[in-house]
Amino acid sequence: MTTTIASNLAAVKESIGKAREAALSPADDVELVAISKQQPEDRIRAALDAGHRVFGENRVQEAAGRWPGFRETFAGVQLHLIGPLQSNKAREAVALFDVIETVDREKIARVLAKEMASQDRALPCLVQVNTGKEPQKSGIDPEETEGFVRLCQNDIGLPVKGLMCIPPIDEEPAMHFALLAELGKGCGLPWLSMGMSGDFETAIRFGATHVRVGTAVFGDRG
Numbered sequence: 001m002t003t004t005i006a007s008n009l010a011a012v013k014e015s016i017g018k019a020r021e022a023a024l025s026p027a028d029d030v031e032l033v034a035i036s037k038q039q040p041e042d043r044i045r046a047a048l049d050a051g052h053r054v055f056g057e058n059r060v061q062e063a064a065g066r067w068p069g070f071r072e073t074f075a076g077v078q079l080h081l082i083g084p085l086q087s088n089k090a091r092e093a094v095a096l097f098d099v100i101e102t103v104d105r106e107k108i109a110r111v112l113a114k115e116m117a118s119q120d121r122a123l124p125c126l127v128q129v130n131t132g133k134e135p136q137k138s139g140i141d142p143e144e145t146e147g148f149v150r151l152c153q154n155d156i157g158l159p160v161k162g163l164m165c166i167p168p169i170d171e172e173p174a175m176h177f178a179l180l181a182e183l184g185k186g187c188g189l190p191w192l193s194m195g196m197s198g199d200f201e202t203a204i205r206f207g208a209t210h211v212r213v214g215t216a217v218f219g220d221r222g
């Protein structure tokens with residue numbers, strides 16, 4: 001297990017490096033966020049043993065069940081929340097995570113800002129953009145993104161560092177990555193979280209600073 005995960009990590013990192021070299025204007029640095037949702041703990045431990053420290057989980061409950069334990073053994077873990085957040089979980093999320101990637105509505109932005117203030121923890125946040133305007137998907141519509149980012153920064157006082165998107169499953173992701181990059185630039189934001197196992201190289205071509213890779217690192221989810 002340890003060797004498989006270690007070699008998967010090495011292979012993904014090599015692909016990230018190659019994609020950066022092939023890109024016209026890649027980000028200065030591309031962070032690999034290893035998505036450990038629904039993965040058995042031995043696989044996560046293998047990634048930690050291999051020296052990886054940046055992970056993403058989509059459920060507060062699942063993350064709360066295992067990451068405090070891993071943090072006791074492994075220093076320097078950076079945990080990203082990549083799934084939708086409910087207001088009643090905001091306190092726990094702010095205590096548990098280091099980056100919130102899925103700010104998708106005003107209410108959660110306000111609740112998060114309040115929690116960060118009361119816990120004295122200013123977590124970098126990303127605004128999730130629904131680039132495909134899919135009704136079942138959370139996120140801010142593209143044309144409302146800049147206004148929402150300004151609201152978060154100026155009125156709510158949330159530390160917004162970037163944008164994230166999950167392109168529609170049945171569409172060419174490149175146009176969504178291009179759109180997110182353009183919106184991020186318009187907002188003057190440094191971070192772009194985009195690209196998963198199947199398309200992270202494409203995302204890097206469009207300037208991704210964070211790629212969220214699950215199955216290519218850990219194998220299929222249980």
Ligand SMILES: *Cc1c(COP(=O)(O)O)cnc(C)c1O
Nearest residue numbers: 035058082196197212213214215
């Ligand atoms: C599950 C998930 C990923 C990782 O997907 P893979 O295809 O396993 O790489 C990335 N981003 C989000 C938001 C996810 O929910």
